[in-house]
Amino acid sequence: MPDLGKMLDVVAERLIAHAEELTALDSAIGDADHGLNMKRGFEAVLADKVNILAKPLPEALKAIGMTLVMKVGGASGPLYGTLFMTLGKELPAEPSLADAARALTAAVEAVKARGKADFDNKTMLDVLGPVARHLGNGSATFDSVRKLAHDRAEATVPMKAIKGRASFLGERSIGHMDPGARSSELMITAICDGLEDKG
Amino acid sequence: MPDLGKMLDVVAERLIAHAEELTALDSAIGDADHGLNMKRGFEAVLADKVNILAKPLPEALKAIGMTLVMKVGGASGPLYGTLFMTLGKELPAEPSLADAARALTAAVEAVKARGKADFDNKTMLDVLGPVARHLGNGSATFDSVRKLAHDRAEATVPMKAIKGRASFLGERSIGHMDPGARSSELMITAICDGLEDKG
Amino acid sequence: MRANDKVGIVIVSHSPDVARGTADMVRQMVGEDVPLGYCGGNPDGGLGTDVAKILKAIDEAWSEKGVAILVDLGGAETNSEMAVEMLDPERQGKVVICNAPIVEGAVMAATEAWGGASLEDVRRTAEELSPQ
Amino acid sequence: MRANDKVGIVIVSHSPDVARGTADMVRQMVGEDVPLGYCGGNPDGGLGTDVAKILKAIDEAWSEKGVAILVDLGGAETNSEMAVEMLDPERQGKVVICNAPIVEGAVMAATEAWGGASLEDVRRTAEELSPQ
Numbered sequence A, B: 001m002p003d004l005g006k007m008l009d010v011v012a013e014r015l016i017a018h019a020e021e022l023t024a025l026d027s028a029i030g031d032a033d034h035g036l037n038m039k040r041g042f043e044a045v046l047a048d049k050v051n052i053l054a055k056p057l058p059e060a061l062k063a064i065g066m067t068l069v070m071k072v073g074g075a076s077g078p079l080y081g082t083l084f085m086t087l088g089k090e091l092p093a094e095p096s097l098a099d100a101a102r103a104l105t106a107a108v109e110a111v112k113a114r115g116k117a118d119f120d121n122k123t124m125l126d127v128l129g130p131v132a133r134h135l136g137n138g139s140a141t142f143d144s145v146r147k148l149a150h151d152r153a154e155a156t157v158p159m160k161a162i163k164g165r166a167s168f169l170g171e172r173s174i175g176h177m178d179p180g181a182r183s184s185e186l187m188i189t190a191i192c193d194g195l196e197d198k199g
Numbered sequence C, D: 001m002r003a004n005d006k007v008g009i010v011i012v013s014h015s016p017d018v019a020r021g022t023a024d025m026v027r028q029m030v031g032e033d034v035p036l037g038y039c040g041g042n043p044d045g046g047l048g049t050d051v052a053k054i055l056k057a058i059d060e061a062w063s064e065k066g067v068a069i070l071v072d073l074g075g076a077e078t079n080s081e082m083a084v085e086m087l088d089p090e091r092q093g094k095v096v097i098c099n100a101p102i103v104e105g106a107v108m109a110a111t112e113a114w115g116g117a118s119l120e121d122v123r124r125t126a127e128e129l130s131p132q
């Protein structure tokens, strides 16, 4: 089973290392805080790591989600929080790849409901949704997942934002990558890197 | 010709003496500041008295109006300010009663326009309008004007507010006197008292 | 009992200043008679919202007659929804988030609450608000 | 010239805190690129509005492309109208008071202004605002 402590380190490190980039993306079509928000959230997760790792996987994921909800401070907080909490609710203690695909699909649905959003609204969902579907089709490799996450984040560039602050820009949101799509890509890529390094 | 300095003293004194009452009326159906606002405005008028009295009547009235606009701080500021400024625009230097009636009628129209309001909206207009009409019919006495102002202020009690903050209360504005109607009554009564004392 | 015979109002802004100033405006209209809670700012105090502070504000404004929450932009709404879901189940049903502008909506909602209106009426008044 | 290629935004609240906080939220969205002025409070600093402060805020936000004013409640609107009428005649025609909620409207209007929109478009965007 993958080492959750290591996964947390890798994901948190990645997001924190890219905080300025995320904030710069949010500066173009939002309020210039997405990197700061993710950093605040994942620093709080790291600070709570001992406590989190003492729990079985489902409970640990719920604790991560709750920490993000409480600490991120932006719309991404309840959204990523809901993602992790739903994963915690859906995953067994020792999940298979099929379990992961199913849980992620459920978590993406929960994020959609939380944000009253749909795919193609230029949000994190445009990375998370395709990755969930790809994991479900059985042929996923670390490389294919990384590539898909990357491509779907890029694919938000020409989209017009329908949800979140970027939607205030209307047509002018076109031409910029969605910051939440990029943070989702970073998380997914970090998890692939961590798992691959492990396995 | 009536002594403008004395009129100013009488009106300002009267409003300042009744500031707490006006604020209490505004507390029931508004934001509890009408007395404070009128006091601030007329204290500023008194502070500027030497300057005001150095001008011919029309310019003096405009200066009073401008001071109210600048100092009152509430909706009543631009409304009473408009009233006095219009009087200044409409009155000759040595007005007759007929001039006063015509000018007040014009000033009431200007206040209506400024406040986008009409009669029976439960505002100062419900005192100012009837008094203007009454002055125009030629038979007005100090007593009849005072009585009319008093009665029209009382008549705002059963009205439902359509304009101003009291309108937020909807039906619950019924049963309270409008603070601006009361301050208009106080001003008109003070002017009658001052003029009568004089002549 | 005072706190329970009128619907409570909660103000959730991205800005602590907006939240405080809106609360001042509400207090000026309705005095101390309406239970009121407010908060703004992310957990570091910057612009954003904080679920813990929202929960505290709901607690401060608690009324058995219900609580109406006014929010400004998206994140304030989503974080408020999150906070509501964290309440005891019997409290959840008594809290609504109004689809109304934060400042104007809070003043209108509080004025309605002050008159003893039900939670549904408080919400409707805030939501019907067309900027005058 | 920077100040002249985008419509300016003015925020007029009864509360100095609401005005300042709204300005912070606007700055967070659009940075320093949009001319911005704000004020709140009566001439004594209490809740209310002050024509002199409004005139100063319009001056600070001045842009040849126009200025959109966002207000909260009635008195703020009437005092803003008064202030606009006191401007030089050639400035008057370039100032509009938006019939929109102050916080949400200011953020939307500023975002639109930031994109280079005309005064009419800035106003329309703020006024179309249905709380999301």
Ligand SMILES: Nc1ncnc2c1ncn2[C@@H]1O[C@H](COP(=O)(O)OP(=O)(O)O)[C@@H](O)[C@H]1O
Pocket (backbone or CB within 6 Å): A026, A030, A031, A033, A034, A035, A037, A038, A073, A074, A075, A076, A077, A079, A111, A114, A115, A116, A117, A122, A123, A124, A125, A163, A164, A165, A178, A179, A180, A181, C074, C075
């Ligand atoms: N309603 C929503 N549904 C899904 N995702 C959303 C929604 N609103 C915002 N997001 C995502 O959150 C990101 C912004 O997060 P962040 O900047 O941290 O929050 P905020 O917008 O409150 O400042 C966006 O780039 C987008 O991916």
Ligand SMILES: Nc1ncnc2c1ncn2[C@@H]1O[C@H](COP(=O)(O)OP(=O)(O)O)[C@@H](O)[C@H]1O
Pocket (backbone or CB within 6 Å): B026, B030, B031, B033, B034, B035, B037, B038, B073, B074, B075, B076, B077, B079, B111, B114, B115, B116, B117, B122, B123, B124, B125, B163, B164, B165, B178, B179, B180, B181, D074, D075
């Ligand atoms: N739109 C309006 N038209 C006419 N009179 C109005 C209007 N709005 C308010 N008023 C008058 O002003 C009075 C309130 O003045 P005040 O309390 O000083 O201002 P504010 O309502 O801004 O606190 C009301 O009682 C009413 O008579």
Ligand SMILES: [Mg+2]
Pocket (backbone or CB within 6 Å): A026, A030, A031, A032, A033, A034, A074
């Ligand atoms: Mg952001």
Ligand SMILES: [Mg+2]
Pocket (backbone or CB within 6 Å): A031, A033, A073, A074, A075, C047, C048, C075
């Ligand atoms: Mg934010």
Ligand SMILES: [Mg+2]
Pocket (backbone or CB within 6 Å): B026, B030, B031, B032, B033, B034, B074
């Ligand atoms: Mg008042």
Ligand SMILES: [Mg+2]
Pocket (backbone or CB within 6 Å): B031, B033, B073, B074, B075, D047, D048, D075
């Ligand atoms: Mg007032």
